[in-house]
Amino acid sequence: MSEPSSRLKGRSRYLTNHSTIAVFAGIVIAVAYAAVAIAFPPGTRLAFGVVLGVSALVFQITGDLFEQRRLRTLRGLGDGSVPFTRDALATAAREVVRAPDVSFLVVLALLGGGAVLVSVIWSVVVDVPRATVLRLSFIGVAIAPLTAVMSNLVTWPRARRVLADLVDAGLPVEAIYAAVPARFELKPRLVLFAGVATLTPLLLVSDMAVSRLGQALQADAGDMGALPLAVLGLLVVLMVIACAALVGSVLGAPLAELAKETERLATGDYGTPRFVPGEFEAWAAAASIAVLESDLATTTRRLADAASNIVQSTGELSEGRVQHLAAAEEQSAALAATTSTTEELARSARQIAVNAQRVSELAGGTLESARAGKASADQFTGAMQAVRVGNQAIADSVVRLNKRVQQVGRIVEFINGIADKSDLLALNAELEGNKAGEVGRGFSLVAAEMRRLAESVMQSTAEIGRLIEEIRDATNAAVMATEAGVKATDAGAVLATRVGEGLGRILDFANLSADAMQSISLATGQQQQGTDQLVASMGDILVSTRAAADASRAMEATHAELLAVTGALESVARGREDSR
């Protein structure tokens, strides 16, 4: 492959050569027509030829310089004065695209303006009638558009080739399309071409007709003959046909290339966009096709990658699906067992709720019993207090009785002492009476009787003393028993008070217990409802899990189909890559 600079070397001159040729061609046509249509005064032809030759040379040089200045980047790239950068190539591309229009303007200006200038100079150098000068100027102005169009049309193919050279030199296709914006001017250009191709022959024919009419009116006018006119008419027709053929060829070439590109894309042969040079709408279409091909290639690569990923993912999915199926079946079995356990739990919860309700009722009964027990304990405490008061009264009475008994005992002891003394006195009296003998016998009897009485009294007092002792023992026992009773009553009262306090606490606890049991009953009721809902939910989950297992099995067929589709997709994408 040649160097980029060598590829672009001389391309600026290559672009402008046709405009030079077109200018000379136009001059030749104009001169030929003028030679046929205009009667040059004698002795003026040489001056006309010199003026025309000099002017044509000057104008050609000037126009060529002008065109070359408009292509200075391209020329710099060709001779190596401009470095090969993407921006330089893009700038050169824009210069090349504008080159045909520059050629059109240069040819139009040189021929139109040159004809007028040559006519004026020629009339100054030699004596030429004004009408001749004007008619010569008219012929140049009439020929100039057609020549400019021809130059424009023949420059387009060369511009396309130079653009292709820029692409070959390293300017990306996307960059050249991006650097040169599309111009949708095909319609006005065709109108322009058609107008020029139609008006120029009409003007020349009209000029010819007017000229022939004037010659017919002037008797001294020479006869032009039929042959030149026929040649002229044939020449005009050939020009129009050539112009139309050139327009069709120039405009049709890129369309044919676009058709080939679209056909290539249609067959799937796409990858790197290809440069299709063209103008106006064809340029826009080519740019769009290039972007489309680039996007399509990117999409295809992504599609291939996606297909590969899908194949890999579906493989993993297949493995995961198998695991998921096994897990789903295990989960289904576990859920079935869990559901059974949950139902058992629900039954237990219901039984707990019933028991809690029963316990709550029992707690209520316990509370009532505690209240009744508290009331009974309070009554018992009152009764114990009354018993204590009664015992205390009994104890006081017994103490008083004991005192009385002691008083009686002292009295009895006193009586016993008297009786004892009486006994001694009677004994002594009886003894004395016995000593007195017969005389004292009666006295002794009386004394003996007194003694018996005293002894009887003493026996009675002894008996009374025993009774008093018994009473004293009994009263002491009663006192002790009463005191013990008082102590027992006090202890009983204390115990009753403690029992009352205990029952009070029991009552408090029973209250708390009743409240707690009521709360527990409510909570167990709610728990029962929750458990029932849990059972229902577990049933739903079990159904869902079985459905998931069924769906997982159903995924088997879908997975196989997906594998087939992705395989086909991947083969298509890989085939595209391989084909390139």
Add this chain to the structure above:
Amino acid sequence: MADTVEGVVLCRVGADRLAVLAGDVVGVELPQGPAPYAGRLFDDGARTPDDARLLRHETAALVVDALEIHAERLRLIPVPVVLTQVVGGALRGFVQVADALWPVVSLPALAAHLRAGGPEAA
């Protein structure tokens, strides 16, 4: 002719008994002072009961548990020779009252005997 006595004081000393001639007794009193207890004739460790009686003689006294006076005439059964020296020679004989044989003793002699040392002295 057998001897008789009229008027004896029948004394009870614990489960034993003895009799004193009524003429030997000056009076009957409650026990007071250092008078010997007749119960020591039968039991060295005997104690004087609370309702004891003191038989007072003019020179002596004797404490007994209980006593009664028997005013009728009674046959005094003489003391066997072998018993004349017992209890310090205070035994005078025996009387039979209510089918029971009562030893009759001299109050002063018995009191002296008891003051002298009791049965060991005899």
